Amino acid sequence: MPGMSKPADDETLTRSGEGGAMWMKGADMVVEALRREQVEVIFGYPGGAVLPLYDALYQCGIRHVLTRHEQGAIHAAEGYARVTGKPGVVIATSGPGATNLVTGLADAMMDSIPLVAITGQVAKTVIGTDAFQETSIIGISTPITKHNYQIRHASEIPKVFKEAFHIANSGRKGPVLIDIPKDVSGEEAWFAYDDPPQLPGYQPTVVPHHMQIRKLMHGLQHAKRPVVLAGAGVLHARATEKLLAFVEKYQLPVVQTLLGLGSFPASHPLCLGMGGMHGSAAANKALYETDFLINLGARFDDRLTGKLEHFAPQAVVAHIDIDPAEIGKNVPTDIPVVGDVGEALSMMLSIDVPAPDAEAWREELLRVKRELPFWWVQDGKHIKPQRLISEIARITKGDVVVTTDVGQHQMWAAQFFPLNQPDRWVTSGGLGTMGFGLPAAIGAHFGQPDKLVVAILGDAGFQMTLQELAVIGEHQLPIKVVIVNNSALGMVRQWQELFHGERYSESLLPWQPDFVKLGEAYRIPSARVERDEDLTAALEAFLSEPGPGLLECVVDPNENVYPMVAPGTGIHQMVGVRP
Amino acid sequence: MTPVLSVLVHNKPGVLNRITALFMRKGFNIQSLTVCITENPEISRMTIVMSDMDEAALEQVIKQLHKQIDVLKVTDLTDQAMVARELALIRVSSPIAERAVIHSLIEPFRANIVDVGRETVTVQVTGDAEKIDALIALLRPYGIRELARTGLTALPREAASSADPKRAGEAQVLHI
Numbered sequence: 135m136p137g138m139s140k141p142a143d144d145e146t147l148t149r150s151g152e153g154g155a156m157w158m159k160g161a162d163m164v165v166e167a168l169r170r171e172q173v174e175v176i177f178g179y180p181g182g183a184v185l186p187l188y189d190a191l192y193q194c195g196i197r198h199v200l201t202r203h204e205q206g207a208i209h210a211a212e213g214y215a216r217v218t219g220k221p222g223v224v225i226a227t228s229g230p231g232a233t234n235l236v237t238g239l240a241d242a243m244m245d246s247i248p249l250v251a252i253t254g255q256v257a258k259t260v261i262g263t264d265a266f267q268e269t270s271i272i273g274i275s276t277p278i279t280k281h282n283y284q285i286r287h288a289s290e291i292p293k294v295f296k297e298a299f300h301i302a303n304s305g306r307k308g309p310v311l312i313d314i315p316k317d318v319s320g321e322e323a324w325f326a327y328d329d330p331p332q333l334p335g336y337q338p339t340v341v342p343h344h345m346q347i348r349k350l351m352h353g354l355q356h357a358k359r360p361v362v363l364a365g366a367g368v369l370h371a372r373a374t375e376k377l378l379a380f381v382e383k384y385q386l387p388v389v390q391t392l393l394g395l396g397s398f399p400a401s402h403p404l405c406l407g408m409g410g411m412h413g414s415a416a417a418n419k420a421l422y423e424t425d426f427l428i429n430l431g432a433r434f435d436d437r438l439t440g441k442l443e444h445f446a447p448q449a450v451v452a453h454i455d456i457d458p459a460e461i462g463k464n465v466p467t468d469i470p471v472v473g474d475v476g477e478a479l480s481m482m483l484s485i486d487v488p489a490p491d492a493e494a495w496r497e498e499l500l501r502v503k504r505e506l507p508f509w510w511v512q513d514g515k516h517i518k519p520q521r522l523i524s525e526i527a528r529i530t531k532g533d534v535v536v537t538t539d540v541g542q543h544q545m546w547a548a549q550f551f552p553l554n555q556p557d558r559w560v561t562s563g564g565l566g567t568m569g570f571g572l573p574a575a576i577g578a579h580f581g582q583p584d585k586l587v588v589a590i591l592g593d594a595g596f597q598m599t600l601q602e603l604a605v606i607g608e609h610q611l612p613i614k615v616v617i618v619n620n621s622a623l624g625m626v627r628q629w630q631e632l633f634h635g636e637r638y639s640e641s642l643l644p645w646q647p648d649f650v651k652l653g654e655a656y657r658i659p660s661a662r663v664e665r666d667e668d669l670t671a672a673l674e675a676f677l678s679e680p681g682p683g684l685l686e687c688v689v690d691p692n693e694n695v696y697p698m699v700a701p702g703t704g705i706h707q708m709v710g711v712r713p
Numbered sequence: 714m715t716p717v718l719s720v721l722v723h724n725k726p727g728v729l730n731r732i733t734a735l736f737m738r739k740g741f742n743i744q745s746l747t748v749c750i751t752e753n754p755e756i757s758r759m760t761i762v763m764s765d766m767d768e769a770a771l772e773q774v775i776k777q778l779h780k781q782i783d784v785l786k787v788t789d790l791t792d793q794a795m796v797a798r799e800l801a802l803i804r805v806s807s808p809i810a811e812r813a814v815i816h817s818l819i820e821p822f823r824a825n826i827v828d829v830g831r832e833t834v835t836v837q838v839t840g841d842a843e844k845i846d847a848l849i850a851l852l853r854p855y856g857i858r859e860l861a862r863t864g865l866t867a868l869p870r871e872a873a874s875s876a877d878p879k880r881a882g883e884a885q886v887l888h889i
Contacts, residue, residue, distance in 0.1 A: 272727060273730065276727075276730060276731055276734045277734050277735070277737075277738045280782075281782045284727075301782060333782060334785055335722075335723065335781070335782050335783055335784050335785045336782045457780070458776050458779070459773065459776035459777055459779075459780055462769065462772065462773075463773060
């Protein structure tokens with residue numbers, strides 16, 4: 135508060151100044167800012183540089199979840215953000231605490247997850263002296279955050295927090311880091327939180343240009359082979375109902391990206407499922423043959439497009455994205471639309487054009503969808519991971535939150551777990567972070583405490599962050615941990631089989647810990663299932679039990695993910711579309 | 714095409730690092746970069762000369778710059794009329810007997826001698842990059858001992874920005 139001086143000593147700490155401002159200590163200001171942002175849960179881990187902050191958090195009324203590693207805390211914050219649409223909040227100390235956030239920041243940056251990460255820093259007086267637990271987290275995190283701040287005086291705290299939450303959760307969402315030197319926590323200043331953020335360099339375009347929307351609708355009515363590609367932008371914009379209305383109005387086939395799953399009901403007749411490297415035959419046929427592609431908030435990632443020259447080669451491409459830098463980045467775009475997907479869909483719905491004459495196209499795609507579904511072959515011996523996923527979906531009726539790690543099991547979950555609602559799917563897409571699924575499940579639980587959370591993990595990824603079982607055990611959280619154990623880094627093994635002459639360099643894990651004893655060590659009811667005929671009963675018992683559970687499922691170690699678009703080929707060159 | 718961008722940024726610590734980190738992350742190569750304060754002390758101007766690139770790549774550079782919270786305005790000066798100047802200091806071997814030759818060489822460039830020693834003289838020259846390259850080439854046979862160049866700093870010409878308001882206002886100046 136410029137112009138306002140420190141109150142006299144006899145005034146109380148919370149005495150109001152001008153415009154409701156309060157005179158407070160830095161650490162208390164942080165807590166107050168979190169309260170004003172209606173933060174309901176913080177994931178974190180204390181340490182030297184955040185001792186004053188943790189002192190202020192003590193009994194402050196905001197729930198704090200202590201993970202067992204800072205990486206666990208930030209992935210939990212991501213999981214929370216994904217199932218709520220609200221920014222996840224994570225706190226770590228300086229130095230190693232801060233560097234342990236790096237993977238999560240990069241993950242959130244890639245997948246546009248709103249996060250506010252608070253790190254402690256050594257005192258201002260010793261910054262730059264290689265003080266104990268000092269690291270330049272601002273320098274480290276600059277390329278992997280949407281923005282970051284180092285606070286130089288407590289008086290900056292309200293402004294910085296207001297801006298950070300605004301930046302994290304608007305425009306193209308993303309992680310924002312706030313670095314707070316230890317001595318700032320003890321400084322006193324005025325706290326006022328009502329002023330809107332002043333950011334002349336940050337004015338995201340939310341409402342698209344109406345001429346572009348008109349151009350899009352004009353193009354649509356003349357299309358013969360239209361397709362909608364639904365990406366994570368639909369979910370970020372919370373626009374699933376508008377998407378459904380638009381698709382049904384014009385009877386358009388829908389392809390989803392990995393991160394767009396849940397944006398359109400999998401059970402809907404017009405849903406072709408996921409496209410891309412391990413997408414469905416119908417989805418990739420649609421993307422290859424379309425003459426009019428409406429991309430709603432997807433970023434044309436290389437795992438979706440395959441070789442670019444074979445991606446939608448005949449199509450007029452309309453791309454709606456809140457980030458103008460995504461438009462034209464990978465795929466040349468004919469109708470660029472900068473703005474929020476929800477706003478765009480509202481405008482598209484308000485313009486009536488004749489529906490495109492695309493019946494034959496639709497029928498053809500639906501025939502392919504019927505005839506070439508995702509498949510597997512039972513061998514009467516092994517548990518097939520695809521059947522495992524299908525059974526989880528059947529038994530739970532899909533009414534759970536699913537988190538995954540990264541690799542084969544992730545692709546099988548994407549293929550075989552039908553997602554019919556938003557906020558039920560938590561996976562690491564862009565960065566492909568092994569170790570994500572378990573801590574993300576913890577965050578997802580705190581975001582949707584009434585829902586059962588099923589964490590579908592590989593045996594390798596699970597072992598990267600398994601210490602977070604302690605959080606599940608300690609609080610007896612209703613999280614079901616499914617370990618899809620193929621004793622390998624399955625996706626690496628698959629690529630070595632297909633592209634490296636079956637030379638399984640460091641991808642096989644014949645030695646495994648006893649996962650059941652591991653679960654039991656964390657006081658989580660745990661079991662193992664190895665025979666296919668026992669699978670259904672084991673899953674039913676596991677999923678119906680209240681509270682946490684761990685089920686190790688020993689699956690066919692040689693199973694591969696198909697269909698597949700081999701690297702460097704086009705999406706029309708799929709292999710393994712049928713058994 | 715050698716792109717020249719003029720970028721107005723908040724004059725705050727760390728902003729230069731953000732911009733250079735962005736260029737590194739995206740694999741964009743910088744030929745020269747100057748940063749200086751503007752008429753408003755809270756705002757700095759960066760003049761960035763990039764290595765040759767196609768238009769799509771340049772568009773991506775501009776869009777990425779706009780995404781930075783501390784970037785206020787990006788102007789693409791590449792195809793615009795602009796005033797662009799660079800300063801070079803050239804220390805050239807110059808025995809006393811040859812000094813008159815050096816003088817006569819640099820005179821048409823309106824360059825000055827700003828330091829005189831027993832073995833060398835230091836020439837200061839301002840102009841566009843081509844002019845400075847030309848003078849360096851002329852002096853090279855005499856033995857250039859040391860060379861310092863500031864890199865380009867630039868402003869659009871007033872006539873250019875008013876003559877083609879559409880280009881300056883829409884295509885070249887994006888607000889996000």
